[in-house]
Amino acid sequence: EVQLVESGGGLVQPGGSLRLSCTASVDSGVSFTTFEMNWVRQAPGKGLEWVSYISTRGDRTHYADSVKGRFTTSRDDATNSLFLQMDSLRVEDTAIYYCAKERRYYELENWGQGTLVTVSS
């Protein structure tokens, strides 16, 4: 069983920064170090949009074109944590941000409850 909990959302002005966290709770015998992780967001009343991916060990990351160069995803396996550093935020980045564990090939089998990011002046 894998439980994911996001935190760090809030209100930020355009051009500002925010860092989201996602902490995983896992059953014994399961290791966060084996998880490939993703961030997915959902603007209010809209559909799902993939944001980023990070490999096990964190040596590979991939980003949607809409956030490339502004967002950075990282992980800390010692604390079972995933992060999303969001810089140069825009109004259109307003969304609920979910972290999700990947089964393989971007099949997202476990999701957190999400954290709301609002970018507004």
Added chain:
Amino acid sequence: QSALTQPPSASGSLGQSVAISCTGTSSDVGGYNYVSWYQQHPGKAPKFLLYEVSKRPSGVPDRFSGSKSGNTASLTVSGLQVEDEAYYYCSSFAGINKLVFGGGTKLTVL
């Protein structure tokens, strides 16, 4: 505009069946068998429903089934129940290290 095209809405009567389509291109749905489906109730996180086009994770009822033909994948919900009323999203591996989603379909159980 989403990369994959889904109908905005679908409906079916209690106990009946309904199919939801998800149309992409040869670069995503048509090119890979890594199509997934997710169910999302209002105010909740998405739930993993199907993967690799038609496989069900543990705990998902066999009333949910999937298929694919060419660039179009489909989700079929049989024996509709009240709790099936939700939004459904498809997704596909799109190569070049990319994931694409459909715009979502609101399923109404009549």
